[in-house]
Amino acid sequence: MASSSDRLVKLAFSSFSNLMVRQPTLTPAAHEWTNFAAIVATFPASVSPNQTQGKSDNPLLTSSESVALDDGSVVQEGFSSPPQKMETICMATGTKCLSASAMSERGDLVHDSHAEVLARRCLMRFFYQECLNSIRGSSDFLDFGGSHGIHRFTVKRGIGFHLVVSHTPCGDASIFPVQPEDRQVIEKRKKVDGPEEFSPKRQKTATSIHEDTHRTGAKCVPNATACDSYLSGKDYHIIGALRTKPGRGHPTLSMSCSDKMMKWNVLGLQGALLSDFLGPIYLVSLCIAKCPFNFARIRQSLVGRSEKFSFSTGGFRRHAPVISQSDLIFSHGKHQADLDVTTQKSTCHKSILWIRNGDSSSSVEVIINGKKQGATGKSKLSPSSRWVTPSYD
Numbered sequence: 001m002a003s004s005s006d007r008l009v010k011l012a013f014s015s016f017s018n019l020m021v022r023q024p025t026l027t028p029a030a031h032e033w034t035n036f037a038a039i040v041a042t043f044p045a046s047v048s049p050n051q052t053q054g055k056s057d058n059p060l061l062t063s064s065e066s067v068a069l070d071d072g073s074v075v076q077e078g079f080s081s082p083p084q085k086m087e088t089i090c091m092a093t094g095t096k097c098l099s100a101s102a103m104s105e106r107g108d109l110v111h112d113s114h115a116e117v118l119a120r121r122c123l124m125r126f127f128y129q130e131c132l133n134s135i136r137g138s139s140d141f142l143d144f145g146g147s148h149g150i151h152r153f154t155v156k157r158g159i160g161f162h163l164v165v166s167h168t169p170c171g172d173a174s175i176f177p178v179q180p181e182d183r184q185v186i187e188k189r190k191k192v193d194g195p196e197e198f199s200p201k202r203q204k205t206a207t208s209i210h211e212d213t214h215r216t217g218a219k220c221v222p223n224a225t226a227c228d229s230y231l232s233g234k235d236y237h238i239i240g241a242l243r244t245k246p247g248r249g250h251p252t253l254s255m256s257c258s259d260k261m262m263k264w265n266v267l268g269l270q271g272a273l274l275s276d277f278l279g280p281i282y283l284v285s286l287c288i289a290k291c292p293f294n295f296a297r298i299r300q301s302l303v304g305r306s307e308k309f310s311f312s313t314g315g316f317r318r319h320a321p322v323i324s325q326s327d328l329i330f331s332h333g334k335h336q337a338d339l340d341v342t343t344q345k346s347t348c349h350k351s352i353l354w355i356r357n358g359d360s361s362s363s364v365e366v367i368i369n370g371k372k373q374g375a376t377g378k379s380k381l382s383p384s385s386r387w388v389t390p391s392y393d
């Protein structure tokens with residue numbers, strides 16, 4: 001029987017494949033790879049969608065699988081019975097990030113186009129639409145009215161949200177020791193990509209796989225108390241540092257996906273504005289597709305680094321989603337590109353965004369260099385050229 005993570009990842013990948021069949025021009029070229037992320041909603045068999053979600057009882061877990069930490073936060077260690085229904089809410093691809101010099105003061109560019117960040121932004125847009133649907137009495141996900149303090153909307157009881165990603169998040173969660181199977185891929189890729197694609201310091205790394213570590217392009221934030229040494233082997237990076245994403249030529253001001261996801265595990269996915277209407281919404285699980293993986297490092301990066309945080313108001317808490325890996329590989333992803341040792345591949349320049357609408361239809365858009373594809377000249381300043389523009393009645 002397939003694991004919970006395999007079922008979630010399979011659904012997300014299937015949703016993407018179906019989109020590529022319907023719109024084949026969106027498919028990454030054969031020489032390109034990209035990262036993928038999707039938000040999948042689950043509805044447990046024992047709970048009907050018209051019940052509102054309680055604060056501490058998550059029907060996706062059995063009582064024995066909710067573990068309290070010393071600081072009173074909750075760690076979710078596993079799934080209970082398979083959910084009755086799973087549905088892909090939104091998905092995105094992307095690996096690009098605008099440098100600080102390319103940012104717009106008008107707020108008309110998407111600065112961070114990494115897949116995980118875009119998927120979360122799509123989810124926020126989905127929640128805005130669901131708030132409106134809830135007022136109209138037609139939302140499958142939110143209830144309007146409720147008795148949860150200042151929040152006028154509540155997630156229907158039993159609904160959980162899961163993040164599916166094709167690769168480990170950039171930044172701290174991607175820094176861990178290289179394993180034997182990883183080194184074999186690295187050595188084969190050198191023959192295809194050429195030595196110039198690999199850091200000179202990496203080429204000097206000792207042959208023992210225990211003395212090397214996976215690299216991340218994210219840089220330690222300026223003026224940090226400790227920074228990467230860039231020494232060969234396992235001492236190339238420091239761990240636990242806050243990092244910014246790499247850009248072309250100039251540095252960026254966007255925090256790494258590891259740092260952003262750590263923040264989501266404390267403040268929720270809903271963002272500042274939606275917090276006026278919704279309480280914190282946390283991920284039930286993070287499912288990572290087949291790629292180099294180290295559970296302890298990923299958990300420490302996304303959960304352990306927030307252990308000093310504490311909150312007494314707002315419903316915020318230190319939250320630990322279930323972290324698991326699937327055996328499924330994203331066919332257009334980095335790991336698949338690394339395994340293809342016969343072809344040199346580059347990152348895809350575009351980002352694809354797909355969102356489920358409240359009426360069961362969907363919206364698809366493409367972002368290139370922070371702008372909606374096709375936005376040129378005077379049109380790029382108009383509201384219609386901005387990404388996922390809501391079409392409210």
